[in-house]
Amino acid sequence: MSFSKATDRSSTTVPWLAEMSANPWFSALPARDRNVLLTVSERIRLRPGEMLFRQGDTVAKSQGAFFGLARGHLRISSLHGGGKEAILAILEPGNWFGEISLIDGRPRTHDATAIGESDVLVLPRSVFDALMQQVQFARAISELLATRTRWLCGVLEDATLRTTRARVARRLLLLSHGDATLSASAKRLVPVSQDALAMMLGITRQTLNKELQAMVDSGILALGYRQIEIIEPAQLKNIGVG
Numbered sequence: 152m153s154f155s156k157a158t159d160r161s162s163t164t165v166p167w168l169a170e171m172s173a174n175p176w177f178s179a180l181p182a183r184d185r186n187v188l189l190t191v192s193e194r195i196r197l198r199p200g201e202m203l204f205r206q207g208d209t210v211a212k213s214q215g216a217f218f219g220l221a222r223g224h225l226r227i228s229s230l231h232g233g234g235k236e237a238i239l240a241i242l243e244p245g246n247w248f249g250e251i252s253l254i255d256g257r258p259r260t261h262d263a264t265a266i267g268e269s270d271v272l273v274l275p276r277s278v279f280d281a282l283m284q285q286v287q288f289a290r291a292i293s294e295l296l297a298t299r300t301r302w303l304c305g306v307l308e309d310a311t312l313r314t315t316r317a318r319v320a321r322r323l324l325l326l327s328h329g330d331a332t333l334s335a336s337a338k339r340l341v342p343v344s345q346d347a348l349a350m351m352l353g354i355t356r357q358t359l360n361k362e363l364q365a366m367v368d369s370g371i372l373a374l375g376y377r378q379i380e381i382i383e384p385a386q387l388k389n390i391g392v393g
Contacts, residue, residue, distance in 0.1 A: 174245025192272035197265035223269025
């Protein structure tokens with residue numbers, strides 16, 4: 152497949168370039184590959200609560216897509232028996248995802264649901280497969296998978312070895328760096344509800360509120376509507392280490 156048309160587009164005419172370049176993985180790609188991902192992809196809009204795909208959805212060999220989140224947020228989660236939801240991550244703009252089923256041909260590993268109105272870029276399977284024939288892009292996908300594996304190992308370690316307060320502190324620090332994005336820069340204002348944070352950690356809302364309130368009383372955090380402000384990131388990090 153030829154990508155000459157996408158490659159010839161100047162950076163000023165490539166749609167969504169600024170929004171997607173906030174992601175460290177995407178911004179590290181060669182300009183040619185970034186242009187292909189953005190100019191060949193189709194944009195779709197999801198309504199609040201609308202699902203992009205469900206856990207267990209099959210992906211035929213000639214079908215499926217590689218997705219990029221251009222605007223809004225997506226909840227990556229699994230729904231267990233009895234209706235209990237486990238949230239794995241909250242995706243922010245700039246993240247690309249959905250490559251696992253394209254690589255191994257197995258069903259989708261989780262649900263992807265829009266939190267608020269969201270714009271998603273849909274790269275056709277045929278283009279993804281063609282890009283994977285290029286060593287540099289295939290290596291970039293390998294690095295993306297390695298980064299996510301490290302992130303998942305860290306989340307698993309926290310869940311099994313750390314106290315509840317340390318787990319809360321460490322997840323807030325991850326969220327301040329975009330959670331799965333792992334951005335080098337951190338935000339002081341984390342856009343997450345207490346219900347969602349409790350589901351990420353697998354604890355009750357009451358337990359979470361107790362831990363958050365202790366950090367509020369210490370001047371480390373401030374709670375708002377569907378957001379948490381990190382006032383003292385160094386102290387929060389100390390709690391996570393402890």
